[in-house]
Each structure stands twice: as structure tokens, then as C-alpha cells.
Amino acid sequence: MLGAIIGDIVGSVYELHNHRSKAFEPFFHPHAFYTDDTVCTIAVADALINGRHPAQALKDWGRRYWDNGGWGQRFAAWLASDALEPYGSFGNGAAMRVAPAGLLAGSVDEAIALARKVTVVTHDHPEALKGAEATALAIFFARRRVTAASIKDAIVERYGYDLERTADDIRPTYRFNDTCQGTVPEALVCALTATSYEDAIRNAISIGGDSDTVAAIAGGVAEALFSIPAPLARQGREHLPADMREVLDALYRSAGGAKPAPAQA
């Protein structure tokens, strides 16, 4: 979950000014900040840990950090309204916030069920559910020490995404895209072809597009594959206010620690 949050923070300064290279320094830009991706991820964790209705948790956290900005237009309208019903979205917000589902799940079926539960309250379009499921499942598998190659095969078989690519293949033609179907496959490629957590985030920034969200999705998966180096984890935490850090810590307590679980079949 912190992997997704760090991806969001690192990507925050590149969403409107794409960098399109893996070579950027420092890793945390002085003006980097957490955006809607982080606020929504915290809300999803709060909902799953504390048994809250996901729509209510999203509204509470979204309104508390409203001024942070970065909200999609339709999501912002939903946040501001009294509605607790979904609005048919297939935006990439479905996948950027779903990491806690992959971390808390004890089985494939539970990963899918938790992903759907927190997604359907706003993003009830089939492409959004698919993107959220695929992201949560990749995290679940990675935590169980399934190899990146096998995760790729499982996701391709189940969801039909084109993952037979590299960041170098994607970079020349990729453009801003805030749909699930135009973000999740690319973000998964960035994580599944990476050599480390940091390399996954650099892949994500390098392809351009909706950088904070691409990096958030890739970062959630990469954390489960590689775990986050301690100095980066510390810097990521330092960007968050205390109420968010509390939810983050509670999530890891519920999920059985920040590091991937022991190997399992």
C-alpha cells in the first residue's frame, strides 16, 4: 500500500509535465505531494479494516482532503453530492486505490471479492472492475511469491490484457489516458518487468501518461514483488499526515506486516 502511495507522490509532479525517461533526480522531487490516489487508497484501507461502507469512507476522506486536488471531474461531483450510488465509471481510479484489497486477501477469490467490493461503489463499469481485480490479484500473487512471469501469464489468461510489452515498447506512443483499460496494462508491465521497487516506479514515470496513477498502480504491485527499500519507505511516510499514517500502519498490522508473506504454493 505504501508502494502505491510512494508511486503517487513521485508521479505527482509529472502528471501534467511528463518526464518520459527513467533518469530523474531526486527520486522524491522537492514539490512532490500525495494526490487523490493516496487519499482514495487510504479510504479503501479504512473501509476494509474497519468494516466501513466503502462509499462512505471515500466521501469522508475525499472531503477531508478535498483541497489536495487531482480529482477526476466526475469523481469530484460524486464526492460533493449526497449520492452513495455508483456512476458507471471506467476511470483508472478504480485500480489506483485498490492495493489494500490485494494485501488483505487470503485467497484468489477473496482478492477478487474485496477488489469488487471497494470498486463497485463508484466504478461499476466492467472495465473498471476488471482493472481493479487484475491489480489486486497481481498484488496478492506477488505477496505469495508467485514470479512476475507467472503473474503476467495468470493476468493475461484471466483478463486478456496485452502484457507482452516492455516500458521501452510503450513509451514512444503512450499518451495521457485516464481509463482503466488504458492504464492498468501499462502499469502492470512497468511493475512486472522491473528489477526492483525503484525500477518499477522509474518505468512508470518513463512511459508518461497519467504519471501519478500509473506509478501508484505499478508501485502497489512492485512493493509486493520486491518490498520497498527502508530509506524510500521512510521518505514516503514522511509525506503523509498523521491520520493517514495511522491507517497505513493499521493496514499492515491487519495484513501481517509490510514484507511479503512466506513462500506458498
Ligand SMILES: [Mg+2]
Ligand atoms: Mg492523482
